[in-house]
């Protein structure tokens with residue numbers, strides 16, 4: 001037997017000169033492949049821990065059921081604090097973080113990330129076409145929260161006051177933009193991700209999404225001339241992201 005066995009081909013190797021790197025697997029293991037201070041922007045959409053609030057899918061009978069369940073991956077307890085050391089390690093001192101979250105998690109994000117960054121704010125995404133509520137017994141889920149955190153020295157790309165509103169208005173993913181095979185219940189619209197990347201990154205910057213789903217952050221990054229590393233634990237979603245980005249890397253979809 002040779003002393004130096006062949007390397008395990010399933011372990012990816014980070015190459016900063018490669019614009020698009022999609023890694024199927026667990027971000028808890030794969031993040032360590034990224035060097036210290038290598039990432040300009042972490043733009044991600046981790047689990048929300050909402051599954052336990054779900055009342056299940058609603059079947060009105062006259063149309064396909066309204067998808068009220070998030071997904072199996074959302075049942076596992078996601079702890080933002082546990083991810084902080086790796087996010088801080090890979091992020092450049094001038095880098096920043098955008099992370100989609102939900103109302104039940106905002107305090108936990110703030111408790112862990114506010115002390116670790118100079119500034120912690122939120123962005124609100126208002127969905128112009130939220131899923132309907134059949135009974136008029138509460139608000140629609142028409143707003144989604146995005147944590148923003150950065151240090152002094154981070155350069156924003158704002159040129160006018162009106163670009164500095166922490167508010168994005170855009171519809172949820174529909175029609176041709178929706179990945180069908182498999183459908184991801186929380187696929188984010190590229191229009192929203194493009195806005196985040198416009199604000200917080202520059203052409204050539206490295207954008208990381210350790211919870212990439214079907215690769216929406218990657219689609220925005222490719223369309224905008226950023227480099228992208230995406231990680232996804234579910235093999236079917238990871239394969240869908242690879243197909244989506246390999247076949248039309250310059251299209252925003």
Ligand SMILES: C[S@@+](CC[C@H](N)C(=O)[O-])C[C@H]1O[C@@H](n2cnc3c(N)ncnc32)[C@H](O)[C@@H]1O
Pocket residue numbers: 025026027028044045046047073184186187188189210211212213214215216217231232233234237
């Ligand atoms: C909210 S979804 C992201 C959806 C994505 N923004 C999109 O547009 O497709 C979160 C994703 O994180 C993945 N995930 C959960 N835990 C993970 C882990 N430890 N490593 C990598 N991916 C993980 C889930 O499988 C799920 O697809």
